[in-house]
Amino acid sequence: MALSIAHTQLPEASPSIDGELLIAVEDLSLSYGSGKRNKQVLGHINLEIREQEFVAVLGSSGCGKTSLLRILAGYEQLSAGRINVLGKDRVSPNADVGVVFQHANLFPWLSVQNNVQFGLKMKRLPKPQREEIASEIIAQVGLAPFAHYLPYQLSGGMKQRAAIARTLAADPRIMLMDEPFGALDAITRENLQSMLKLIWKNSRRTVFFITHDVDEALFLGTRIIVMNGSPGRIGTDIANPIFEDGGSIASLRKNKEYSFLRESLLERM
Amino acid sequence: MALSIAHTQLPEASPSIDGELLIAVEDLSLSYGSGKRNKQVLGHINLEIREQEFVAVLGSSGCGKTSLLRILAGYEQLSAGRINVLGKDRVSPNADVGVVFQHANLFPWLSVQNNVQFGLKMKRLPKPQREEIASEIIAQVGLAPFAHYLPYQLSGGMKQRAAIARTLAADPRIMLMDEPFGALDAITRENLQSMLKLIWKNSRRTVFFITHDVDEALFLGTRIIVMNGSPGRIGTDIANPIFEDGGSIASLRKNKEYSFLRESLLERM
Amino acid sequence: NSSKSGGKDKYPKEVTIGYQVIPNAELLVKTKGLAEKKFPNVKINWKAFDSGRDVNTAIAANSIDLGLAGSVPVAIGVTNKLPYQVYFLHDIIGEAESLAVRNSSGVKSVKDLAGKKVGVPFGSTAHFSLLSALKLEGLDASKVTILDLQPQDILAAWQRKDIDGAFVWNPILSKLIADDGSILVTAQQLADKGSITADVGVVRTAFANDYPNFLKDYVSVLDEAVKLYRDKPEEVAKDLAPVLSTDEKDALAQTKQLVWLTSAEQSNAKYLGSKKSESGFADVLLQTAQFLVDQKQIPSVPKLEDFQAAIRQEALKK
């Protein structure tokens, strides 16, 4: 999957993968406010995401990463251009597109078990089946002993794992994640990175993953997008040349292309 | 100032500097709660900090970094051992020991100008003098155009700069900082790191600086402490062999000792 | 509320009577259960009220069938076209309501009240009597500080020496007398000079039309109570004492301060009369209302015929 690249220049071409086209964005713009207060946040975004891609999105603060994700999730309406997510032109939040935020956003009145079951309940799945699926996924993210805890009884990392489990349980075709590990300490963060990688390896679910950590992007993304400018646009869009199916950030850093890639990406932010 | 170290092993000895001894901690322990709920958080900490040192503190989450800082600041009382800060055995919060937190903790009802003046007002400095000193420091941290803004009108990075300015204006002999850049995005973070480094270079004020970012520690600290274990103790205490007076994290990364040091420190967390 | 049944000779299944704790025939009827005895198949609901104002409101709200209110609230009610009529005078207020003044205040006559503070419950019979007394003595009401006080607050104010006098009824009146007070004017004296006040039985007109016989028979029960009182006042006092929260002796004294009248006596033209056109009490109500207009208490007053129409003499007839 990794394209080989020259050491002196990054390939600007978008990667060509054969999977089904799940997300297509054409000439998208977004403005907030109206009249004098109008502020264009995104301008002329073009983007295609296919099945099985893990797209890591980098970009300086305020360049519009979150805004783009919210449009893809149907939380925000674009101001101009065209969008198509899973065949629909008018996107509204639905169970096929899962979302995980920086802050876990769990339902505080539901136990971990019930939070994870939420999506299944909405699908009107019978209770025993719901419970089985949820328990399995909870075990997978290592929260089995805490299944009956309420969110406030969990640490930040545990909450984040529960949130990921909840989205996974709903079995969306696409997962949109907005700096899901941003609020965590280094150790927890590394654990969750490995967990996410493993999950992706097993399910090959399409992921759109915003981060401000270049190492994280290089570790997780099969493809890396860098956004910049104001209004924000996509400046760089490459296949990750050093993507490995397993490994760790530490082993990544030993890759000889790593330092160069890192610097190049930072520069482009 | 930097000790030369062997490439295969980190020197475990505490660095010997000739400055005045400002902080001395001997066999310090701390427990929270009592009875069944008792939990020992710090155990047998020994630490000496001298004038002009910039001590960067690393350590996994929950190992007690913040707790140690709070004891040094006089916010928390130790359970056992001895402590001496600026010659006093019973430490209570005072103007000689400045504190900066991860979240700016500004007074929300005071403008930047008045926040920065706060310490001077407490010293009963006459108003014109107060204003002069504050304006100067505000300009130094690049907030001059925002001097009359209230905190809620500032971005995260601006708030953090105002908080640092406020502590600097009070002119403490020691500055204790607890992940002051933890909540910021990568770009802002780098700017503030450079700013702090510059300020330290000019004032050589003693700093105790907690971070979870190894790069940040290597960039800023003349000395690096790694805490670990439960109850937390000081596992590693070295002079930073690659400390430079100027530079940037990017240039740091080019240092050939960088990768090894980084891995060793991460390992020790 | 009463439920209607059958023709005009029938009793209602239920009747709601709004009474007040005043030592008169109706209180005796209630205390001795005379009505329950007389109407074994009628459910009688007794509702206690503190003021004619609330009785007016309750009648207007269709919540009670019979009620007891002072002549002043009734004049106000008729003026406002409340759908009720006077069917009985439960008592003529004699010495039960009086103007008491504190001895130490130096007030010897009504005229001395100028510049003094006097408490009275506004909109009550006592309020009317006080204003009448001032008018009779030619003292402008604006020269006296008249305070709107409920009886219990009058006593509190009296004890604290916040007021110099009060026009009020029992049990508070006797407490004022007991505490350095003396009586300056009684309602009896004012009645003698034409300013009559009374406690009045009113009935919802619709109820009276539906159950004329019940009303007649209820009046006969009231007559029975008046006779009982005239025959054995001590026994009556003994029955009423606990209801009045007082002792027998005081209860007897209190009953004597009110004039109890039988229906026959009330048929006199001086009182309710026997014909619409010759009801002395209609004149009293008109005078009362006119007086309230003069005192700027109410905006306007209806014609005499309206007051005459509001007297129902039928129930008095044997």
Place this chain on the structure above:
Amino acid sequence: MNTRNLGISLLAVIIAFSAWWIVSVSGAVSHLFLPTPVAVWKAFLEVINEGYKGSPLVTHIGESLKRLAIAFAIALLTAIPIGMLSGYFAKVRAFVDPFIEFYRPLPPLAYYTILVLWLGIGDSSKIALLALAAFAPLYLAVVSGVSKVPKDRINGARSLGAKDWDIFVHVIFPSTLPDLFTGIRTSIGMTYTTLVAAEMVAAVSGMGWMVLDASKFLRSDIIFVGIILMGLIAVLIDVLIRWLEYNRVPWKGKE
């Protein structure tokens, strides 16, 4: 009141009680103004044993609590749905708010006469008065609760497949629970302080009526009994609701 300083709270009560005792027994003030603790205790026993004016004490307490409970139930059943709609749909809120804003600050006694005219002297006007007192704080709490529901919590639920009705039942309602409980507490408080006003017209039972009636006859001892009783019952109700809250909304203040 936390348990750590329970001793001090107890001390406060004892000091207040002693002060009362000393002042009243010393004779410095008339017993009419301040009955002695002994007199109040005797009055309490008397009311316990013989009742007050025809009804046993439990009837007085029961009648008052019944009125409060019915009024509060009416407020709950109306304020929660209306408040949820108002909180969710700005237009509904714009329609309902003028009425609430207008009647909320009105003294209950100002419109009590009108209520009696409309609903009669029975329990319905009393209950209506209490329910009106209960409605506004409950409604406002629900509206504020709903408008505080994070937009992204609703979005998140939709992304998990929740439809409109699911959102109401499974997201908005539970989200407002903490505010609802706060509202319930203020609402019951408001209702309770209106109790005496409600029992002013044509009542012959109820704690409020008892105090009013006692004050008509200047029975200070009974007034004190009534006040102390009402205060203690109010504290009990509040403790009960806090306990319920603690059990139903354990995450309150910890989100």
Place this chain on the structure above:
Amino acid sequence: MNTRNLGISLLAVIIAFSAWWIVSVSGAVSHLFLPTPVAVWKAFLEVINEGYKGSPLVTHIGESLKRLAIAFAIALLTAIPIGMLSGYFAKVRAFVDPFIEFYRPLPPLAYYTILVLWLGIGDSSKIALLALAAFAPLYLAVVSGVSKVPKDRINGARSLGAKDWDIFVHVIFPSTLPDLFTGIRTSIGMTYTTLVAAEMVAAVSGMGWMVLDASKFLRSDIIFVGIILMGLIAVLIDVLIRWLEYNRVPWKGKE
């Protein structure tokens, strides 16, 4: 009420008004129950031109507002310092709270007779009743405000050289300002709803007394004038305080 849906709010008012007009003019209910808008308007003009029972309308409004203002000022001057002490020193709070918890839920009418006995029938008992109604919500808001002051804000101030008194004046007081304003609004609300009760005894002026007196004389039109007036004035007061709050505490809800 936001401005975007002002039209809908206006519509609500118009609908309510029309409903009133139609029902009252149709004759379906007696004018005693529901006077016509025209009658109310006439009564309003009458009261404006001739006053009510000896005092011009402005005097009635002024007297009520004066009582409210004095009572509220007393509550402010007592509740803020006591509340600050209670919030800061757990022991003070343990001492004060039993009294507050006990009297707060009591219906004002329950203890009004006692207040009249103690303070007389003048304005002082009225003001005391109103001040008691105002005190509890203000006190509770200040206590909650103080106990919400982040521990590290105080520590931070000490690290900048603040001493005990500085902490109170420069940290705790301004920190509680947002809660104080919330407290002020509920407190004024509580005081206002007690206004009629306060003017029940020995008043000959005041909006509350006007409504009470009008109901004695079955003047529904005046009752309506009084209620509408009281409602509008309350809304005005609330707008004023919100405006003050917006100007004094611009950071509220944005920390």
